Amino acid sequence: xxxxxxxxGGLPSEATLREFVTALHDVATAITQHTTELHDDRxxxxxxxxxxxxxxxxxxxxxxxxxxxGRLAPGGVxxxxxxxxxxxxxRVELEPLPATAARVAVQAAGEEEPELLGIDRGxxxxxxxxxxxxxxxxxxxxxxWNGAGQPIRLGPRLPRLPAQxxxx
Amino acid sequence: xxxxxxxxxxxxxxxxxxxxxxxxxxxxxxxLDEAWDSARTVPAFGDPSTLEPFxxxxxxVETLNLxxxxxxxxxxxxxxGVVLADPDVFGGQPLRLQASGLAWDHAAYAxxxxxxxxxxxxxxxxxxxxxxxxxxxxxxxxxxxxxATEELFFRDPPLFSIGGVTSSVRPDDRVNxxxxxxxxxxxxxxxxIPARWARPGSAGEQxxxxxxxxGVNTGFREKWTxxxxxVWLGIENARNESGPNATDKEYVAFLCSALKDMxxxxxxxxxxxxxxxxxxxxxxWFHLTLETPDTPIVVDLRADATSAADRLAKxxxxxxxxxxxxxxxxxxxxxxxxAMLRAIELGAFDTGEKAETLYxxxxxxxxxxxxxxxxxxxxxxQSATGDRVxxxxxxxxxxxxxxxxxxxxxxxxxxxxxxPTVAATNGRG
Numbered sequence: 001x002x003x004x005x006x007x008x009g010g011l012p013s014e015a016t017l018r019e020f021v022t023a024l025h026d027v028a029t030a031i032t033q034h035t036t037e038l039h040d041d042r043x044x045x046x047x048x049x050x051x052x053x054x055x056x057x058x059x060x061x062x063x064x065x066x067x068x069x070g071r072l073a074p075g076g077v078x079x080x081x082x083x084x085x086x087x088x089x090x091r092v093e094l095e096p097l098p099a100t101a102a103r104v105a106v107q108a109a110g111e112e113e114p115e116l117l118g119i120d121r122g123x124x125x126x127x128x129x130x131x132x133x134x135x136x137x138x139x140x141x142x143x144x145w146n147g148a149g150q151p152i153r154l155g156p157r158l159p160r161l162p163a164q165x166x167x168x
Numbered sequence: 169x170x171x172x173x174x175x176x177x178x179x180x181x182x183x184x185x186x187x188x189x190x191x192x193x194x195x196x197x198x199x200l201d202e203a204w205d206s207a208r209t210v211p212a213f214g215d216p217s218t219l220e221p222f223x224x225x226x227x228x229v230e231t232l233n234l235x236x237x238x239x240x241x242x243x244x245x246x247x248x249g250v251v252l253a254d255p256d257v258f259g260g261q262p263l264r265l266q267a268s269g270l271a272w273d274h275a276a277y278a279x280x281x282x283x284x285x286x287x288x289x290x291x292x293x294x295x296x297x298x299x300x301x302x303x304x305x306x307x308x309x310x311x312x313x314x315x316a317t318e319e320l321f322f323r324d325p326p327l328f329s330i331g332g333v334t335s336s337v338r339p340d341d342r343v344n345x346x347x348x349x350x351x352x353x354x355x356x357x358x359x360x361i362p363a364r365w366a367r368p369g370s371a372g373e374q375x376x377x378x379x380x381x382x383g384v385n386t387g388f389r390e391k392w393t394x395x396x397x398x399v400w401l402g403i404e405n406a407r408n409e410s411g412p413n414a415t416d417k418e419y420v421a422f423l424c425s426a427l428k429d430m431x432x433x434x435x436x437x438x439x440x441x442x443x444x445x446x447x448x449x450x451x452x453w454f455h456l457t458l459e460t461p462d463t464p465i466v467v468d469l470r471a472d473a474t475s476a477a478d479r480l481a482k483x484x485x486x487x488x489x490x491x492x493x494x495x496x497x498x499x500x501x502x503x504x505x506x507a508m509l510r511a512i513e514l515g516a517f518d519t520g521e522k523a524e525t526l527y528x529x530x531x532x533x534x535x536x537x538x539x540x541x542x543x544x545x546x547x548x549x550q551s552a553t554g555d556r557v558x559x560x561x562x563x564x565x566x567x568x569x570x571x572x573x574x575x576x577x578x579x580x581x582x583x584x585x586x587x588p589t590v591a592a593t594n595g596r597g
Contacts, residue, residue, distance in 0.1 A: 051530040054215060058522045059535040061213045062511045066537070068210060068271035069510075070175040071503050107212070140212040156209040156269065162240070 056150050057143075064154045081142055081155040090135045094144065094155060096125035102147040104129045108137040116145075136160055169203045169449040170196070171456050172270045173250075176263075180252040185460045189309065190255040193316040197326055199248035202262045204330045204445060205233040206269035213514040228438025232330065273452070274513070275444045277506035279349045281451035283358055284495035286480055290454055291365070292487045293469070294318055303486065309464025313457070321450055333446045340367055340375070345450075347376035348443045352434050354386035358492060385430045389555075390577035395423040396546045396557045401571055402527030403543060414571030415527070417520035424517040426576055431513045455499070458483075475499075497552035504545045 051059070066072035082093045094104065097119065105114035106129070117129040142155030173196075174185035188196075207229045223229070234245045249258035281287075296302050297314055306314060321341075325331040338344050342361050349355060356373065371378075402415040434440055457463050458476040466472065471482035477496035484491045492498060517523040525535040526542050550557045560571075 048529045048531040051525075051532070051534040052521060054519070054521055055525050055530060056534055057215065058511075058516050058525050059530075059538055061514070061516055062507065062525075062535075062538050064211070065213075065271065065510050065514075066507045068269070069273050069507065070172040070270075071507060072537070109212075142211065154211055157211045159208070 053150055060151050060154060077153060079142075079144060079153045079155045081158060083139070083158045083161060085161060086130075090131045090161065091128050092131065092139075092142070092155075092158065093122070093126055093128045094119075094142075095127075097121075097127045097144060098125075098146075098152060100146045100152065101127065101144045103145045103149075105141075105143040105145055105151070106131065106134045106139055107141040107143070108134040109140040111137075114141075114143070169200065169270065169272050169445070170452045172203065172272075172452075173199065174456055174460070176252055176265075177255070183252065183255070185456070186463055187255040188456065189313050189316065189463060191250060191316075192258075193319040195248045195250050195258065196316065196320060197329060197331065198246050199250050199263060200445075200449060201234050201246070201330045202248055203270050203272070203449075204229060204442075206265055207271060208233070209269035210271050213511075213516065223435060223438060223441045223444075228441045231438065232442055271510075272445050273448045273503075273506040274509045275348060275352050275440070275447065276509050277502045278345070278444070278447040278451045279353060279355070279357070280498045280502035280505060281455050282345065282447075283492055284477070284480060284498045285359055285484070285489070285491040286454045286458065286495075287451070288359065288362055289480060289484045289487065289489050289491060290317070290457065291322065292489060293465075293483060294322060296487060304468060304470070306468045307464055310468035313463070313465040317453070317457075320453065330442060331446050331449070333443050343367075343375045344443070345447050346373075347380070348440060348447060350376055351380055351384050352431065352440065353388045354384050355389060383434060385434060387578055388427070388430060391423055391427050391430070393549070393553075393555045393557060394573070394577045395420065395427065396549055396555075398423060398572070399526050399542055400546050400558050402524075403539075403546075406528050416572055417524050419572050420526065421518055421520045421523040422576065424512050424523055425515075427509075427512050428515055428518065431509070435513075451502075455502070459499070494552045497548045501545065501548040501552055504541050504548070508541065508545060 060077060063072055063077045067074040067077050079094045079097060081095075084091055084093070092104075092106070101119060104117045104119060104127075106117060107114040111134075115131070115133045117131070119127040119129055121127050138160050139158040142158065143151040144153035144155070146152050170188055173191075174188045177183045177187040178185045191199075207223070237243055244262055247260060247262040249260050250263045251257050251259040252263070293303065294314060294317055297306065298318065325334065333344060334341050338347075342365060346357060346361075349357070361370075367375075377384075398416070398420050402417070402420065405413045405415045455476065457465060458479045462472075466479055466483070469483050469486055471479045471486070473479045473482055475496060476499045477491070480491045480495055511517070517526060525538050527539065529535070529539060546557050549555065
């Protein structure tokens, strides 16, 4: 934390205040959701450089490869996902979601930008997202993000749902 | 792949990794098609704007898999019926996975495991067990292993299965594997094909080196060793806050990209995907046999030891053979290098920023696994191959003290290939 009281006795800067609020939010999350995972590694105090989003994604991808080949344990990097039709909506259920999961980035095959979706928390550790822009498309990558916008889990590739057979 | 199946058994209450050897070979053989198909759900890797398809072609798995039922819940083509809770029964359904699919190891895994000599040693064990009485009588578990091993790897594969990569146009599995490794890595196995198994009229190494055209990654070893050297330099300087730091992250990324380009060239259009799957599968069976404590055949051969390499050495001794001197390193390196090369191939380290994850410790231990694996790979590669990775450039020649070479390492000059065999002259000389 760099939020020391200013030497002139004045009010803390906006950046310092923002850091305070984020830290308090993490503490509140940790208390209410029984987790010790911080959103921002800069406050861990181990002196190492914080990872960028791209570096986090690289490290996550590497661990996922290790898990898929059976070398590393899948816990902590993978989530299961089930795509299903819910009346006129198309949804994806994910499990197990960590307590720090805030959003899901859904990347359709052939598109450059992922669709960011909020999570409807279900019972236990599951959660559901409702597809909008990616509806009816093959999903190539499914990332679970924490509150700081960092990828923390990866889901499976999900092909589009088969077309509904019309019923006479 | 059989190690993936072992992992699935181990995660099932009341079961363990050795239960793979209790499954009937017909189920194991059919399960391989299901394992191939399950790779359809492996996610794409990389940044959103540069998603890289697994295996070099997004649709190669779909192209070669079995047809799916016409309707949901319809009849499957030859399901394995493997039941994780009971390996001795047939469940009538494919083995469904709840999470992401299975990914198989990189071809480097098969190359390194076969380099230990495990395939030839256990081939000799199987031969002796089925042709005479020079080894001990087997237990029921050992007999199951023998039957499954012979049926899965020492006879023609079942028709129309994903494992069918031998035929009248490429009849020798040993030659086929060497062909794949030669194309992908420009390297041969350290041991020759044993005389007993060489085919009549064999032309030696030309059997797997001819007709490859220019599609051989002859510069792989030089580039890979240079990458390890540069990463070691990065590890040495990772916490260096004073004095010069010779690490060049962009050069590390450049080497990773060069290796990626080299390997993906061999994978264009899904080439070698099926061969890689089959060869990795084959070696994983033999690796699993030795790495798991107290597998029936290891117990029957009285080869109890604390590591796969030591078990291999004991078994080899029983049949008058000797495994590779560095088999301990090779076994350990196989897993680590497989994951690293797969990540490189998928463009995981294509920029300087991402390449730094190979040697710079990042806050919160984000890349701790990567750092640990990379350091271990460097140690093992140096020990296994004798390539000096940790040495610094020395000497008084101008430029020789630079941490990076003048140019990226290139392939050694090509060896002239023999004149091509004329397939048919049609009676015109």
